[in-house]
Amino acid sequence: MKKVLLAFLFVTALILAACGSTDDSSSTDDASASESDSGENTNEEQGTEEEASSETITYEAEDGPIEIPSDPQRIVALANGPNVLALDGNVVGVDEWTYNNPLMEGKLDGIEVVSDENLEKIIELEPDLIIVGSWMKNIDKMKEIAPTIVSTWGSLNYLEQQVEVGKIINKEQEAKDWVEDFETRAKEAGEEIKAKIGEDATVSVFENDAKQLYVFGDNWARGTELLYQTMGLGMPEKVKEKALADGYYTLSLEVLPKFAGDYVVLSKNPDGDNSFFETETWNNIPAVENGQVLELNTKAITYSDPITMEYLLEEFQKFFLEE
Template sequence: MKKAFLPVVLLLVLIVSACGGNKQEQSSSPSASAAPESSAPASSEAPSQEASAGTVIYESENGPVEIPASPQRIIGLTNAPNIISLDGKLVGVDEWTKKNPLFADKTANVETVSDADLEKIIELDPDLIIAGSWMNNLDKMSEIAPTIVYTWGKLDYLAQQLEIGKLLSKEAETQAWIDDFTSRAKAAGDEIKAKYGENVTVSVFEYDLKDVYVFGNNWARGTEILYQAMGLKMPAKVEQDALEPGYYTLSQEVVPEYAGDFIVLSKNKEGNGAFLDSETWKNIPAVKNNQVIEIDTEASSYSDPTTLEYLLDIFKKGFLGN
């Protein structure tokens, strides 16, 4: 009896050992669903782990969060334009995105919602919420649906878009757009500098009811394109006062001191444009030389692919006529 039993035991041990070896080999292989840490730029070396059927683990800035692999009902309290640019399926957006004319078609049937509207968020039945770290009720939102939090400015505009691409399982598509966009923007910048000189300068101004603002290199209004992607220069006064904080408030009298060879003017429909009829404005060399490029404030207040492509086209025509 014992002699007949031993081979069976050995056979079972061999089978269990082989199965264990297969499991160990599989666990050392990266998952097909990738989502590196949100604080880092593009990387394909830190894939997400598959959590359960239809979900993945996303490494957010607040730690790992289990999210749908293909979310169908997203509430974008922040970064909604980035989501729209990747055809994310939104059911709720912030009021500023809703007002933006570039996204009117995509948000026509999407509800306006804020971090204070918990009842409305529940009614929208989201499977994913994207919020800002400064917002209220983050813990309560996390009880409604998986909630991913981003801190504004922690990532640059391209890294932020790539992070949304990872979140929506569209990392490769997003990286391809980044590579193509930066190449085209740099080429346009090189062409501008070849035409006007390496040291040609540009200022970005905006006005409201009482003040005028000049922007640094990362405050939307196309600043990321002009100063980062195109490599154009800002006047010394702009660099001194606006580069670090992002923007600087001016009195109308000193605007000429901050004006570059070219001016990008963000026109605010709700602002007081009477300043544009003043002699102070009319006597700025860029204004006299017809080197003012106008953009719409409402359509220029984000740095997502849709907005960037829209502004790149305007800038190419404004600087180069093509």
């Protein structure tokens, strides 16, 4: 009887052990399955992100079609930097002029200064897109670092250029919306200004640097596109003759009064030689005598991007309409 009882207890123990083992195995399998599912989900998410970041589009650049990221995340903008910043593009590097532009203050946190001659710095920034000017050095070498778009100053007007930048950084509609709105507002402002100063009134845009004086045509930044192209304000005949074709004309001090319009926009370089503006030649210009000169910081107005244009539109409205 004892043997039978012992045998029964032994078999019962085996059954219980087997059940326990089965439950543990089931629990372990469930946990493993859960971990596996979690791992698969993580991998799927990573895969989706990698797939998104690796997607490309074919962009028709000036020098031919180029494969660029459909949504670039690390842009080095040696050209058109302010245009990209105006669209909240993902910029990691800009040129020195953009970096020192007072209008860009507060918009460059975490962004490095780079140049076409410092390729090592560009490599360190790990760009997935580079935008350069056609006049810059080492373009072929930059193309080996990342897809590089070459832009020629003046090949597009300032409104077309912003739309083009929008195409490049996956923000075309935002760019088009700004263009439509700004053009409407600027044309309306131009009509108001002409109604006040007269349809025949003329405006000249001058600039000084350390050694020279310049007058500008209608496509050389400094507000020229806005004044002449969009607002439709008048340009002196002498400026049309000498500066319209090339965009600018270098002046001698003696002939400067011949290029001065009824109103003058002076792009004044704070680092230049400003002694000329104390001379009789300058002070005898009618626009100067009549207090019809608007002085602007050269460093703030050497681009034609939305940030600069919005600033200039406001300054021109105050100057012409509130004086």
